[in-house]
Amino acid sequence: xxxxxEIVAAAVQEAVVAVTGESIPLPQVEDPPRPEFGDLAIPAxxxxxxxxxxxPRQLAEELVAYLRDRETEGVxxxxxxxxxxxxxxxxxxxxxxxxxxxxxxxxSESESATAMGPKVVVEHTSINPNKAAHIGHxxxxxxxxxxxxxxxxxxxxxxxxNYIDDTGxxxxxxxxxxxxxxxxxxxxxxxxxxxFDYACWDLYTEVTARLKSDERLAARRREVLLALExxxxxxxxxxxxxxxxxxxxxxxxxxxxxxxxxLLVHEADIISMDLWSxxxxxxxxxxxxxxxxxxxxxxxxxMRLSGVAGFEDLEQPDKVLVRSNGAATxxxxxxxxxxxRYGELENPFSYREFDVSADGHVTWQSGAxxxxxxxxxxxxxxxxxxxxxxxxxxxxxxxxxxMDPDGRxxxxxxxxxxxxxxxxxxxxxxxxxLTSEDQGRPFVEMSGRRGLGVKADDxxxxxxxxxxxxxxxxxxxxxxxxxxxxxxxxxxxAARYFLVKFNRKTVIAFDLDEALNFEGETxxxxxxxxxxxxxxxxxxxxxxxxxxxDAVRTVLSTQGPGGESSSGAVSAxxxxxxxxxxxxxxxxxxxxxxxxxxxxxxxxxxxxFDRVVxxxxxxxxxxxxxxxxxxxxxxxxxxxxxxxxxxxxxxTKRGVRLxxxxxxxxxLQQAMSLLGIPVPERM
RNA sequence: GCGCCUGUAGCUCAGUCAGGAUAGAGCGUCGCACUCCGGAUGCGAAGGCCGCAGGUUCGACUCCUGCCAGGCGCACCA
Numbered sequence: 202x203x204x205x206x207e208i209v210a211a212a213v214q215e216a217v218v219a220v221t222g223e224s225i226p227l228p229q230v231e232d233p234p235r236p237e238f239g240d241l242a243i244p245a246x247x248x249x250x251x252x253x254x255x256x257p258r259q260l261a262e263e264l265v266a267y268l269r270d271r272e273t274e275g276v277x278x279x280x281x282x283x284x285x286x287x288x289x290x291x292x293x294x295x296x297x298x299x300x301x302x303x304x305x306x307x308x309s310e311s312e313s314a315t316a317m318g319p320k321v322v323v324e325h326t327s328i329n330p331n332k333a334a335h336i337g338h339x340x341x342x343x344x345x346x347x348x349x350x351x352x353x354x355x356x357x358x359x360x361x362x363n364y365i366d367d368t369g370x371x372x373x374x375x376x377x378x379x380x381x382x383x384x385x386x387x388x389x390x391x392x393x394x395x396x397f398d399y400a401c402w403d404l405y406t407e408v409t410a411r412l413k414s415d416e417r418l419a420a421r422r423r424e425v426l427l428a429l430e431x432x433x434x435x436x437x438x439x440x441x442x443x444x445x446x447x448x449x450x451x452x453x454x455x456x457x458x459x460x461x462x463x464l465l466v467h468e469a470d471i472i473s474m475d476l477w478s479x480x481x482x483x484x485x486x487x488x489x490x491x492x493x494x495x496x497x498x499x500x501x502x503x504m505r506l507s508g509v510a511g512f513e514d515l516e517q518p519d520k521v522l523v524r525s526n527g528a529a530t531x532x533x534x535x536x537x538x539x540x541x542r543y544g545e546l547e548n549p550f551s552y553r554e555f556d557v558s559a560d561g562h563v564t565w566q567s568g569a570x571x572x573x574x575x576x577x578x579x580x581x582x583x584x585x586x587x588x589x590x591x592x593x594x595x596x597x598x599x600x601x602x603x604m605d606p607d608g609r610x611x612x613x614x615x616x617x618x619x620x621x622x623x624x625x626x627x628x629x630x631x632x633x634x635l636t637s638e639d640q641g642r643p644f645v646e647m648s649g650r651r652g653l654g655v656k657a658d659d660x661x662x663x664x665x666x667x668x669x670x671x672x673x674x675x676x677x678x679x680x681x682x683x684x685x686x687x688x689x690x691x692x693x694x695a696a697r698y699f700l701v702k703f704n705r706k707t708v709i710a711f712d713l714d715e716a717l718n719f720e721g722e723t724x725x726x727x728x729x730x731x732x733x734x735x736x737x738x739x740x741x742x743x744x745x746x747x748x749x750x751d752a753v754r755t756v757l758s759t760q761g762p763g764g765e766s767s768s769g770a771v772s773a774x775x776x777x778x779x780x781x782x783x784x785x786x787x788x789x790x791x792x793x794x795x796x797x798x799x800x801x802x803x804x805x806x807x808x809x810f811d812r813v814v815x816x817x818x819x820x821x822x823x824x825x826x827x828x829x830x831x832x833x834x835x836x837x838x839x840x841x842x843x844x845x846x847x848x849x850x851x852x853t854k855r856g857v858r859l860x861x862x863x864x865x866x867x868x869l870q871q872a873m874s875l876l877g878i879p880v881p882e883r884m
Numbered sequence: 885g886c887g888c889c890u891g892u893a894g895c896u897c898a899g900u901c902a903g904g905a906u907a908g909a910g911c912g913u914c915g916c917a918c919u920c921c922g923g924a925u926g927c928g929a930a931g932g933c934c935g936c937a938g939g940u941u942c943g944a945c946u947c948c949u950g951c952c953a954g955g956c957g958c959a960c961c962a
Contacts, residue, residue: 235905251942720910730925737921841925
């Protein structure tokens, strides 16, 4: 079904040709700021007037005269306003009818839809496996997971990767802590009680602090790092246990928010399975990779970036890929991973199951042994990584582009976002010590190294507790189990919404009070609106003995747009005279009454759903969905007070309001599901 | 120093990419609301030289230039 906007734009385009003889591209269509300016506004005459040296207003008169002589689908009348806008006013009955039809249709389609087309890999989370996840990591995972949901909604096959950096100094530091500070071996570390990631959080901070002054410990760190890289010895054993246990904790934390992964890629495997050496062979053949014989980087293999667009202003643009001691850098390993991800290297991995979730989803991990699986080899992909890694990621993207036989530069995207920081006030209330320098700042960056941050599980625990209190107050009849289950859903909503409501270039200065608020622009507000729609429908079923689906079918059971009888599924059922089929004229007349402008505004809002999803995907901006969902919920809550459904006696009013409430619930639920926010039965 | 990002109401943010009609939300403050489909709600009020200065334009929060302020990045760390 063609969008009405396109139809209107095409009509104006045709009018321009007819009136002026000028051919123009499809004109821009805007949403007018106020209802009296109609439903769509086209500023074409403004632009054209300047180009032709004619008064825009006069030009607009001629265009409108032309348009008024003809039928444009869905348009009831044209007007001119302001400096020369063309304002189109829809046939409100027709548009609502059309909206309902497409909703019912998309509902039945989505049930049978299977993903088609080239595969896309989305990599997110990728937390260093040496400590508990904090709320900054949560922003990454929630953004990444929402992106995955958006793409899947659009029918794109998505594979979710979580890159595990298990060879770096971060892991070495914690291993050092266990081995030297605590004197534990692998078995003892394996036997430690949970929360293991919390223990590592503290240990990591302690080791970092001691390393500053303890020369002997610093020397030991180099030994541990070497042992980890070789993969042999007791320290390597401890390292394996630490990584495995921490990842299980990370996945458990993310599972609380409904976030799952298809594949964990271990960085250690990239070396041990010779993925790096294969990548290196390919890279060496490139004009961009060379061996440095002299200078600061003597003995290193370098990537040549001087003269490459985007790197030209750097003092030393070239980047080390292989250190003079022969070890590959992080960027080098990341490049190898990306080349494999996009099918430019043969697959060296086998795969084992890492975990199976409650709903049966399997998370696999790379390794030397196991099964063959069709992972990697994607056509396109995105890596969700915070903006501080922009420089490194641009190198990775550059390498992907030069290794692509087709020379594509757009197949890999760095989905960048700003960090989550703490307001000094929140840090203080959480008992986190700050330097006097920090206290003067607008916000304080979280740091695993300094142990400075709010752990993800702590936030979720506090949210669940708070939600539990509220639920208990409102629903004293619920059992403990029911109350907890509800509190979990509300906590998910609060956390996820809070992390996506800001656009990704905004530094979130985390404020605990704000995050714990369940009123206003929050996840629970969305849930509340959805729950209210459901409870209206439930009450209707009790009073009238009719499901909302049957009720909607009844109201729609006359003819569809264009006069013919619409989709066969639509037929009336017995609703005991509480509802009746409504004609297009009845719906239109009702919606055109001024007191029903708010209903009409909601109908228009509902019609924007697909465009909003497109915009969110194109701009990689999840906040667009969050704002849209909030607007829907807000519209509904306003309507709820002004336009009762069950208590309305007029059956025309009742019917139209029911249609809108039904459409709203559907769209709101869809938007919430894109954000990973559950819709409770009650709350 | 160079590069990137940000600056909008007391606070936290939309709107800037595609210039246009009276710049919008939430929180906070003050006041109010249904014997009614749920008050995690709704309604109203107060609160804005859209960082500053130029420029382009019929028209600038939006584009361009300069400046000011804040953040981040520019490792043989990841």
